[in-house]
Amino acid sequence: MNTDHAVEVRDLTRRFGDFVAVDRVSLSVEAGQVFGFLGPNGAGKSTTIRMLCGLLLPSSGAGRVAGFDIMTESETIKRHIGYMSQKFSLYDDLSVEENIDFFAGIYNVPRTRRRERKDWVLDMAGLADKRNSLTRSLAGGWKQRLALGCAVLHEPPILFLDEPTSGVDPLSRRQFWDLIAQMAQRGTTVFVTTHYMEEAEYCDELVLISRGRMIAKGKPAELKSVIPEDILEIRVEHPSEALEQLEGSGLVKEVALFGDTLHAVVEDAEAASAAVGDFLAGRGLATTGITQVRPSMEDVFVSLVELEDRRSMEGAPT
Known part of the structure; x- marks a missing residue:
């Protein structure tokens, strides 16, 4: 030792x-x-x-x-x-x-x-x-x-x-x-x-x-530093409903509840901010703020778990 x-x-x-x-x-x-x-x-x-x-x-x-x-x-x-x-x-x-x-x-x-x-x-x-x-x-x-x-x-x-x-x-x-x-x-x-x-x-x-x-x-x-993408913090009245909508939207790579907000992993924060705001507004979910933030340890953990799950699925027998 x-x-x-x-x-x-x-x-x-x-x-x-x-x-x-x-x-x-x-x-x-x-x-x-x-x-x-x-x-x-x-x-x-x-x-x-x-x-x-x-x-x-x-x-x-x-x-x-x-x-x-x-x-x-x-x-x-x-x-x-x-x-x-x-x-x-x-x-x-x-x-x-x-x-x-x-x-x-x-x-x-x-x-x-x-x-x-x-x-x-x-x-x-x-x-x-x-x-x-x-x-x-x-x-x-x-x-x-x-x-x-x-x-x-x-x-x-x-x-x-x-x-x-x-x-x-x-x-x-x-x-x-x-x-x-x-x-x-x-x-x-x-x-x-x-x-x-x-x-x-x-x-x-x-x-x-x-x-x-x-x-x-x-x-x-x-x-x-393992998250090379941008993180958006999304403030919206009904975060759980917004989460469900965003998960299948193709606008974000990953999204998770973060207290009373959402954190989304995106390729480009500036481009995604407008697209996400318009997308949610079109579904009656008005946002009160979308800002880029530094990744927290929770963001890191969620991203790494998602990556591990994807690897497990890819390696699983069909």
Whole structure:
């Protein structure tokens, strides 16, 4: 294994019967990186992270985490990583401080350092004044920070976060990513799965995964460059109806809902803007604005999934 790589896997595969949840994933993560594993729910992100954490044995493939073999040294891996699952592993009937004490014992934090580490978690999570509060009384964002603190009590070199911001408000998500950045600056490698496309911007490097297969890997700016065409943002009163009309119009290469607007991939933004506006107006769907925008990570993901689907169809037996 490359000593600069905290995580390195080759052709990692996991089957459940006839279902292939993770299909030949190969990747490497440099020490100190914030590495994002990005994809929709059901794409295989959690299955991958569980294999890397020694919680699930791969069906095939090879790899090392923190220098240890994922096939034969899973128990050793567990002692050298931090792991925060989708569902908070905190105990609701314990106080904040009791949860920290419990996990300090689980992770074998030396007794001489437990006071110091507890104070660090309380400070990092902003929970010093809530140390005696029952964990069940905390809002989602506070629980999230406490769970993160408990996952790194033993100061692991690698931290795995599985959908850590799922179900919390946007402000809490932003604050949580600030904490991740601080940890990475101190040398911790952070491997994080997410289905929030905007969170990709916070990562040093990304893998995009769909239906168990990697469809792209690179830095956020590099991945955005894979779309050579223009992107139009279309504001229209009934976006779902407009989407249906545009899909078969021949005026756009791809089109997808983007919040309360549409994003369309076109050859030439200037020419397509007028044509799309006239086309929708002729169908009683007046637009309130059509502008060219820079591609977002969601645009990249949609385009790459469409490309992968086309390749699969072309390669499918008739």
